[in-house]
Amino acid sequence: MSILEKKYMKRQSRTLLCGLWMLCLLVLSQSARAIEPKVKGDDKKPVFDYVMNIDRSTLAVVDSNVVVSIQITAIQDVPASQSVVLKPVLVDTITMRQVELPMIFINSRNQQIFFDRNLKYEYPDALTFRKKRGENLAIDYVRTIKYEKWMDYAVLKLKKQSCACSNMKSRGDLLLAAFEREEPVLEINLYPVYIVPPADNNIKVREEKGSALLCFELNKWDIKPNYMTNPTELQKIHNSVNLVRNDSNVTIRQMTIEGYASPEGTESHNLMLSERRTEALKNYLDMSNITHGISVEADGRGENWVGLMKQLNDNKAIPQRNRLLDIANSFFTPDEKERQMRRDAPEGYAYILKYIYPALRCTNYTVTYTVRPFTLEESEKVFETRPINLNLNEIYRLAEKYADDKVKYNTIIRKGSVLYPDDSYINLTMATLALKRADPEEAMEYLQKVKESPEKTMNLGLVAYLKGDLPKAIELVEQARQQGVKQAEEQLKEFEKLKKNK
Numbered sequence: 001m002s003i004l005e006k007k008y009m010k011r012q013s014r015t016l017l018c019g020l021w022m023l024c025l026l027v028l029s030q031s032a033r034a035i036e037p038k039v040k041g042d043d044k045k046p047v048f049d050y051v052m053n054i055d056r057s058t059l060a061v062v063d064s065n066v067v068v069s070i071q072i073t074a075i076q077d078v079p080a081s082q083s084v085v086l087k088p089v090l091v092d093t094i095t096m097r098q099v100e101l102p103m104i105f106i107n108s109r110n111q112q113i114f115f116d117r118n119l120k121y122e123y124p125d126a127l128t129f130r131k132k133r134g135e136n137l138a139i140d141y142v143r144t145i146k147y148e149k150w151m152d153y154a155v156l157k158l159k160k161q162s163c164a165c166s167n168m169k170s171r172g173d174l175l176l177a178a179f180e181r182e183e184p185v186l187e188i189n190l191y192p193v194y195i196v197p198p199a200d201n202n203i204k205v206r207e208e209k210g211s212a213l214l215c216f217e218l219n220k221w222d223i224k225p226n227y228m229t230n231p232t233e234l235q236k237i238h239n240s241v242n243l244v245r246n247d248s249n250v251t252i253r254q255m256t257i258e259g260y261a262s263p264e265g266t267e268s269h270n271l272m273l274s275e276r277r278t279e280a281l282k283n284y285l286d287m288s289n290i291t292h293g294i295s296v297e298a299d300g301r302g303e304n305w306v307g308l309m310k311q312l313n314d315n316k317a318i319p320q321r322n323r324l325l326d327i328a329n330s331f332f333t334p335d336e337k338e339r340q341m342r343r344d345a346p347e348g349y350a351y352i353l354k355y356i357y358p359a360l361r362c363t364n365y366t367v368t369y370t371v372r373p374f375t376l377e378e379s380e381k382v383f384e385t386r387p388i389n390l391n392l393n394e395i396y397r398l399a400e401k402y403a404d405d406k407v408k409y410n411t412i413i414r415k416g417s418v419l420y421p422d423d424s425y426i427n428l429t430m431a432t433l434a435l436k437r438a439d440p441e442e443a444m445e446y447l448q449k450v451k452e453s454p455e456k457t458m459n460l461g462l463v464a465y466l467k468g469d470l471p472k473a474i475e476l477v478e479q480a481r482q483q484g485v486k487q488a489e490e491q492l493k494e495f496e497k498l499k500k501n502k
Contacts, residue, residue: 050074050076050084050160050162050171051075051076052072052073052074052075052076053072053073053075054070054071054072054158054174054176055071055072055073056069056070056071057069057070057071057156057176057177058177059090059154059156059177059178059179060179061147061179064146064147065144065145065146065147066090066144066145066146066147066151067142067143067144068088068090068101068141068142068143068144068145068156069141069142070088070139070140070141070142070156070158070176071138071139071140071141072086072104072138072139072141073136073137073138073139074106074129074131074136074137074139075136077108077131077133077134078106078107078108078111078131079108080108080109080110080111081108081110081111081164082108082111082162082163082164083105083106083107083108083111083115083162083163083164084105084106084131084160084161084162084163085103085104085105085106085160085161085162085163085168086103086104086106086158086159086160086161087100087101087103087104087158087159087161088100088101088102088104088141088143088156088157088158088159088176089101089156089157089158089159089173090145090151090154090155090156090157091154091155091157092150092151092153092154092155093155094153094411094414094415094418095150095153095418097150097154098154099145099151101143101145102123102125102126102127102143103123103125103126103127104126104127104128104129104139104141105119105123105126105127105128105129105163106129106131106137106139107128107129107130107131108130108131109130111163112128112130115128127139127141149442151179152179153414154178154179155175155176155177155178156175156176156177156178157173157174157175157176158173158174158176159172159173160172160173160174184437184438186438187498188494188495188497188498189490189494190435190436190438190462190465190491190494191458191462191487191488191490191491191494192431192432192435192436192443192458192459192462193432193455193458193459193485193487194425194428194429194431194432194455195425195428195453195455196393196396196400196425197391197392197393197396197423197425198393199393200391200392200393203370204370204371204372204373204389204391205253205368205369205370205371206250206368206369206370206371206388206389207366207367207368207369208240208243208244208366208367208369209240209364209365209366209367210236210237210240210364210365211362211363211364211365212233212234212236212237212362212363212365213229213233213358213359213361213362213363214230214233214234214277214281214361214363215227215228215229215230215233216277216361219273221273221276221277221279221280222280223280223281223283223284225284234284237285237290237365238290240365240367241255241290241291241294241367244367244369247386247389249371249372249374249382249386249389250369250370250371250372250389251369251370251372252294252367252368252369253295253368253369253370254294254295254296254297254368255291255294255295255296255297255365255366255367255368256296256297256298256299256365256366256368257278257281257282257296257297257298257299257363257364257365258278258299258300258301258363258364258365259274259275259277259278259281259298259299259300259301259362259363260274260301260302260303260304260307260360260361260362260363260364261273261274261277261302261303261304261360261361262303262304262308262357262358262360262361263303263304263305263308263334263337263338263357263360264338264353264357265338266335267302267303267333267334267335270302270303271300271302271303272300273300274300274301274302274303275299275300276300277300277363278298278299278300278363279298279300281298281363282296282298294367303334304360304361304362305328305334307359307360307362308328308352308356308360309328309329311352311356311359311360312324312325312328312352313325315356318348318351318352318356319345319347319348319351320345320347320348321348323344323345323348324341324345324348324349324352327340327341327344327345328341371389373394374389374390374394376397376398376401379394379395379397379398380398380401383395383398383412383415387415387419388419390419392416392420392423392425392426395412395413395415395416395419396413396416396425398412399412399413399416410433413426413429413430413433414430416429417429417430421449422449424449424450424451424453427446427447427449427450428446428447428450428453428455428456428459430446431443431444431446431447431450431459432459434446435459435462435463435466438466439466440462440463440466440467443459443462443463443466444463447459447460447463454479454480454483454484454485455480455485457476457479457480457483457485458476458477458480458485458487458488458491460476461473461474461475461476461477461479461480461491462477462491464476465495470495470498470499473495474492474495477491477492477495478492
């Protein structure tokens with residue numbers, strides 16, 4: 001047998017052995033899969049979703065506090081290298097205000113040891129449980145938080161995460177509970193009124209705004225994409241532009257960039273720096289194709305005294321804050337103000353130089369765009385994705401579609417209130433919803449933002465009634481009747497019933 005034939009036979013033997021080895025592995029894996037314990041109700045073991053039962057979940061207001069109560073039965077075993085982390089959150093899904101409650105860690109044996117050694121100081125309020133293999137784990141969770149008015153519209157969600165060491169990964173969330181609200185019992189019927197905004201044929205102009213804190217070398221203005229935090233800050237600008245560019249319903253008009261410097265150094269030098277750095281950013285965005293096809297206006301605004309004043313007014317931790325405020329509010333030139341701050345408030349100046357000034361060197365950007373009008377069906381989709389692209393008339397038409405579904409109707413109107421907080425129409429409607437809940441204080445808050453109208457007068461009369469001033473209520477509703485509010489006639493009849501009964 002030749003050398004070549006021997007090499008060929010050896011290669012064939014190795015190939016055959018590899019094939020047999022792979023076949024053994026396949027058989028073993030199939031056997032392991034066959035004997036793997038199955039979770040009831042599912043043919044596959046859902047490692048990341050995690051099998052558990054929510055046995056109870058309630059929200060209640062007790063003595064100006066919200067009591068959150070959850071009862072969970074953990075069924076599935078936790079992998080040795082992971083924890084299951086549950087985070088209860090009370091959230092208003094319209095305004096996105098929320099309160100995060102202490103987390104629940106369901107640990108394997110190894111992860112419980114890791115938590116005790118490394119994480120218990122990071123999460124001091126967390127509840128921790130060790131899940132023993134093959135056994136169900138009962139968890140009773142009760143926490144109390146201070147009640148705030150916005151929580152009336154909140155829901156309780158349970159955010160699920162998996163944790164390997166301290167690396168948290170989101171695994172979705174569950175909707176657990178909402179407040180049960182009793183309808184108010186009234187002596188008479190109330191007829192609050194609102195006005196549907198007229199169709200708006202004006203072009204819908206919208207803005208996408210943001211701010212980036214780009215880093216530059218001392219007294220330089222060239223953009224270095226990989227310098228310090230610049231990758232993150234440049235990505236923020238890119239994301240804002242793409243959010244608008246990728247929306248087929250809009251047309252971009254232009255983008256504006258306004259750059260600011262912090263006040264240390266001379267005013268003229270800082271103006272030059274802000275102008276050159278802003279122009280450099282404009283050129284970088286154009287060269288990178290981020291703003292390709294978009295008209296960009298760049299403006300260097302010099303020293304950011306507006307931002308400094310806001311920090312001095314809001315941040316009470318700043319040493320010698322009052323003296324710094326006096327100097328900042330003086331009639332001296334910017335350069336004279338800075339010299340006085342250094343001389344008269346050295347401790348405060350050192351603080352703002354280190355902790356406040358970096359954030360003042362910001363670049364604010366605005367993408368201005370127009371939005372096409374939408375049909376009712378299109379409005380429903382846009383409401384779920386980019387509700388800011390709807391005008392008020394489109395929002396009201398969508399709400400009227402759900403006139404018989406109080407929860408859906410209120411949700412749409414409340415979103416309109418968040419998008420257009422100063423609009424007279426939406427505030428009148430929000431006052432109407434508050435009156436239907438017999439809440440005169442909240443109704444009055446909205447009515448203060450409403451322009452004078454017969455409908456406002458009518459609703460003010462109902463506020464007076466709910467506050468116990470029947471003569472004032474009759475007077476205002478009578479005014480509304482004379483001004484042509486049809487519902488006022490029925491409301492006056494209701495007031496007459498009340499007078500007869502008394």
